[in-house]
Amino acid sequence: MNAIETVGLTRAFGERIAVEDLTLQVPAGSVFGFIGPNGAGKTTTVRLLTALIATTRGSATVAGHRLGAENDAVHRSTGILTETPGLYEKLSAWQNLIFFAQLYDLDATRAAQQVERYLRMLGLWERRHEDVGSLSKGMRQKLAIARALLHEPAVLFLDEPTANLDPETARMVRDFIKELRQGGRTIFLTTHNLPEVDELCDLVCIFKQRLLRLDSPVNLRHDLFGRGTRVRLSGDPERWIQIVRELPFVNSVEAQDHALLIRLDDPDEQNPFVLERLVSSGARVQYVEQLKPSLEEVYLKLVGSDRN
Amino acid sequence: MKKSLVILRREWLELRRQRGLLLGIALMPALLTFIPIIVTYMVQHLPESFERPLPFEKINPVFLGMTQVERQQTFIGQTFAVMMLLIPLIVPSIIASYSIIGEKVARTLEPVLATPVTTGALLFGKCLAAGIPAVIITWICAAIFVIGLSLVTVSRRVLIAIVSPGWLVVLILCVPLIVMIAVTAMVAISSRVNDPRTAQQISAVAVVPVLMIFLGQLAGLLILSPLLALGAAVILAVLALASISLAIRIFQREVILTRWT
Numbered sequence: 001m002n003a004i005e006t007v008g009l010t011r012a013f014g015e016r017i018a019v020e021d022l023t024l025q026v027p028a029g030s031v032f033g034f035i036g037p038n039g040a041g042k043t044t045t046v047r048l049l050t051a052l053i054a055t056t057r058g059s060a061t062v063a064g065h066r067l068g069a070e071n072d073a074v075h076r077s078t079g080i081l082t083e084t085p086g087l088y089e090k091l092s093a094w095q096n097l098i099f100f101a102q103l104y105d106l107d108a109t110r111a112a113q114q115v116e117r118y119l120r121m122l123g124l125w126e127r128r129h130e131d132v133g134s135l136s137k138g139m140r141q142k143l144a145i146a147r148a149l150l151h152e153p154a155v156l157f158l159d160e161p162t163a164n165l166d167p168e169t170a171r172m173v174r175d176f177i178k179e180l181r182q183g184g185r186t187i188f189l190t191t192h193n194l195p196e197v198d199e200l201c202d203l204v205c206i207f208k209q210r211l212l213r214l215d216s217p218v219n220l221r222h223d224l225f226g227r228g229t230r231v232r233l234s235g236d237p238e239r240w241i242q243i244v245r246e247l248p249f250v251n252s253v254e255a256q257d258h259a260l261l262i263r264l265d266d267p268d269e270q271n272p273f274v275l276e277r278l279v280s281s282g283a284r285v286q287y288v289e290q291l292k293p294s295l296e297e298v299y300l301k302l303v304g305s306d307r308n
Numbered sequence: 309m310k311k312s313l314v315i316l317r318r319e320w321l322e323l324r325r326q327r328g329l330l331l332g333i334a335l336m337p338a339l340l341t342f343i344p345i346i347v348t349y350m351v352q353h354l355p356e357s358f359e360r361p362l363p364f365e366k367i368n369p370v371f372l373g374m375t376q377v378e379r380q381q382t383f384i385g386q387t388f389a390v391m392m393l394l395i396p397l398i399v400p401s402i403i404a405s406y407s408i409i410g411e412k413v414a415r416t417l418e419p420v421l422a423t424p425v426t427t428g429a430l431l432f433g434k435c436l437a438a439g440i441p442a443v444i445i446t447w448i449c450a451a452i453f454v455i456g457l458s459l460v461t462v463s464r465r466v467l468i469a470i471v472s473p474g475w476l477v478v479l480i481l482c483v484p485l486i487v488m489i490a491v492t493a494m495v496a497i498s499s500r501v502n503d504p505r506t507a508q509q510i511s512a513v514a515v516v517p518v519l520m521i522f523l524g525q526l527a528g529l530l531i532l533s534p535l536l537a538l539g540a541a542v543i544l545a546v547l548a549l550a551s552i553s554l555a556i557r558i559f560q561r562e563v564i565l566t567r568w569t
Contacts, residue, residue, distance in 0.1 A: 013566065047565060050422050052418070052421055052422060052561060052562075052565055053561070053562045053565060053566065054562060072424050075422060075423055075424040076424050078422070079422075080418075080419065080422045082415065082418045082419055082422075083415075084415045086414065086415045086416045086417075086418055086419045087414075087416065088318070088322055088414070088416060089414065090322045090325040090326060091318070091321060091322060091325070095318075095321060099314065099317075099318045100419070100420075100423065102311075102314040103311060103314060103420065103423035103424070103425050104423055104424065105424065131325075144419075147419065148419075
């Protein structure tokens, strides 16, 4: 079952098209990474999917509710962490959350329960009566996440949840996102932090006005860079290139930083033959590891080729 | 309505925490209330040389049969009574400008609009939050003004001449309408600027009609009769409806999100 489905979703502002013909499915209970350069239309897409702005063309359902026709239900089924926390700084953490709980139609008892639950969960309970203006950036971010969860939405939109946070708080937020996924919630994550996408996301959409690529992080790597093995050797690796290249199943080989980068179709099956050949030829193998291009390389390749 | 009240409560809670803003809100009404009382009181103690007989009867028949001090007190009191109309213009402008521009700057509107609240309920809540204090403050100031006058005027007929039926109609009917216009005008202005002070400076143009009434009365061109006050209320009601429809047109979810930021 899909939590989000869009078909040809398009949004134009006058002559300028911000989102063009976006068709995608986000499975329920997954973490969906939505990445792209600044100005790519990511925020517009989130605003479209949270029924904050209207579509120009196309259709979408979010948590089973149709955009446009059932916007109220969409608002009740989604939670959003905006790029800036957007909290009332003169009010306390408690007052901020109670206000939003009331806007989500939670009755007084339930509102208080939910606010307490999330303040405790995110380690803010002791600071609940302090003005938000006096809280640290990390605490405000956690408070904004709590706000997005008060009404227990099926789909959670997180825009840069760890931006500008210290490593410890960022880790805490990432662990919390993992917990939410385990609880069956669908998370639509917009970020520029690619290692974070790698760590958290089941699916990644690389987006620049239109969908450039949608797949799992692993498949994206394999499709764009192929599979392979990195073999670190003592001495100059250049001398072993020709020996490896002679193996019929090797797609390509290159030397880089005392290592050979060998592209193979099936490393699990072919690695033993490569290593046997190297060792029998006198090479001293130090380490063997899976060739794993970073998601950043994948991203740059896709976005760069789109620019060209 | 329930959501509007939630918005209203939050607005007031925030307002209570802003002491500087509260001081700004309280200062002008206090000045506009107490200065007229003091001046009216001082008129009877002016030295002889200050008593230059003015053609009061030509200005307003209410002066007929009054002593010179009574005439002077009535003239001063009536003139300043009109200035009280500045309160329902100034107070909501201050509150509404901080309320709307404050949300723009702090980017709090997007999470609010992501909840199941309609823009109408949000706008209504904000208008109530700025409008109710403005009406109450104006009426409290008017009550203090009347009590003060009853203590400092030399005779009862001076008090009756100042607290005239026309002025009472203005107070009861026109003040809420003026507040409505001020708040909705502030919504329109706030959509274009990002600084509350700039919005207040632009809204200062709204004092021009009040000053025209003030000057008209001073020159004897205008007497605030009940009929004139009712006519003014009708015109203000039309203006209020027009400004509400303008505010509703401006205060749209999509416009706020895509053009206000």
